[in-house]
Amino acid sequence: MTLENLNPDPLIKDVVFLQTVDDLVNLTRANSVWPLTFGLACCAIEMMAVGASKYDIARFGSEAFRATPRQADLMIVAGTVTHKMAPRVKRLYDQMPEPKYVIAMGGCVIRGGPYVKYGYHVVKGVDLILPVDVYVPGCPPRPEALLEALFKVQKLMKREKILDRTRRTTKPEVYVPQAV
Amino acid sequence: MGLERSEIHGILKEKFGDAVLEDHVEAAEPFVVIRPDAWEEIAFFCRDDQRLRFDLLSCLTGVDYPDRKVIELIYCLDSTPNRHWLVVKAALPRDNPRIASVESVWKTMDWHERETFDLLGVTFEGHHNLTRILCAEDWVGYPLRRDYVMPETYRGIKNVIY
Numbered sequence: 495m496t497l498e499n500l501n502p503d504p505l506i507k508d509v510v511f512l513q514t515v516d517d518l519v520n521l522t523r524a525n526s527v528w529p530l531t532f533g534l535a536c537c538a539i540e541m542m543a544v545g546a547s548k549y550d551i552a553r554f555g556s557e558a559f560r561a562t563p564r565q566a567d568l569m570i571v572a573g574t575v576t577h578k579m580a581p582r583v584k585r586l587y588d589q590m591p592e593p594k595y596v597i598a599m600g601g602c603v604i605r606g607g608p609y610v611k612y613g614y615h616v617v618k619g620v621d622l623i624l625p626v627d628v629y630v631p632g633c634p635p636r637p638e639a640l641l642e643a644l645f646k647v648q649k650l651m652k653r654e655k656i657l658d659r660t661r662r663t664t665k666p667e668v669y670v671p672q673a674v
Numbered sequence: 675m676g677l678e679r680s681e682i683h684g685i686l687k688e689k690f691g692d693a694v695l696e697d698h699v700e701a702a703e704p705f706v707v708i709r710p711d712a713w714e715e716i717a718f719f720c721r722d723d724q725r726l727r728f729d730l731l732s733c734l735t736g737v738d739y740p741d742r743k744v745i746e747l748i749y750c751l752d753s754t755p756n757r758h759w760l761v762v763k764a765a766l767p768r769d770n771p772r773i774a775s776v777e778s779v780w781k782t783m784d785w786h787e788r789e790t791f792d793l794l795g796v797t798f799e800g801h802h803n804l805t806r807i808l809c810a811e812d813w814v815g816y817p818l819r820r821d822y823v824m825p826e827t828y829r830g831i832k833n834v835i836y
Contacts, residue, residue, distance in 0.1 A: 577828045578810040611836055614817050614824040615809060618835045
């Protein structure tokens with residue numbers, strides 16, 4: 495929307511642009527997603543490829559992989575989540591500030607992958623312990639697939655409302671993390 | 675260059691006599707089966723004897739045989755100066771598998787023995803810190819045993835979904 499219909503002073507007409515705060519905040523947030531530096535298994539190699547020059551996630555403003563969850567707003571769970579690792583993953587997720595997003599990357603993270611039946615030590619899907627926004631199938635997924643997931647996360651981010659923080663209506667299954 | 679496998683087996687049989695129970699030099703991967711209570715002594719000999727000089731224990735693993743009621747440990751010894759190697763097996767009773775720790779012989783056995791303890795429940799006597807290494811510390815059971823049943827849930831997370 496511009497100031498056209500408000501009939502403003504011609505001097506400010508060309509330099510003032512009206513936009514809702516939501517849209518502005520979401521635009522900036524979605525084009526500067528900071529993922530958490532965090533890889534659990536082989537999918538992390540593909541995630542690194544996305545960060546490297548060939549696929550270059552920096553083109554989409556997401557190259558700042560943060561080494562602390564407190565500065566990150568995207569968690570890419572890349573690799574098999576074991577039962578021993580699950581409390582740590584959950585704790586990292588809890589330490590991230592809202593609004594936060596989760597990409598479940600690869601078959602293991604989605605439903606246990608090859609370990610779904612006999613993998614005694616594998617969590618059968620990271621969505622059993624934390625809410626997932628985008629699932630990326632593949633074993634491992636191609637880097638393009640992870641980029642596509644990032645675009646989907648950006649779309650979700652653009653739906654945020656600054657006054658409505660109840661974006662998630664469904665809670666994941668209750669799970670109390672404890673350090674082993 | 676190193677010794678033939680039959681020569682290594684011969685040296686062990688000459689030195690330890692009936693502590694070497696079986697000698698399978700004709701197998702695709704030749705191995706000797708030893709009496710478990712002699713293992714520590716044999717290990718020191720394998721490391722220190724100038725003809726053998728097994729300075730590296732490259733792998734320790736185990737297999738559960740419920741029908742024979744044994745858990746068989748497989749030690750793969752490697753000699754980097756002499757370029758030969760040796761496979762030693764030891765059969766332990768399945769209901770109470772115990773064997774001497776050779777952590778004092780090869781330091782690398784620290785984690786190998788913890789892994790075997792974790793997955794097969796073999797007790798290594800004399801190990802300084804025999805705790806689980808791969809599974810979580812409060813894990814129940816030994817996953818590589820044939821009769822292991824996977825837990826339905828672990829800490830409230832559903833574990834069996836199909």
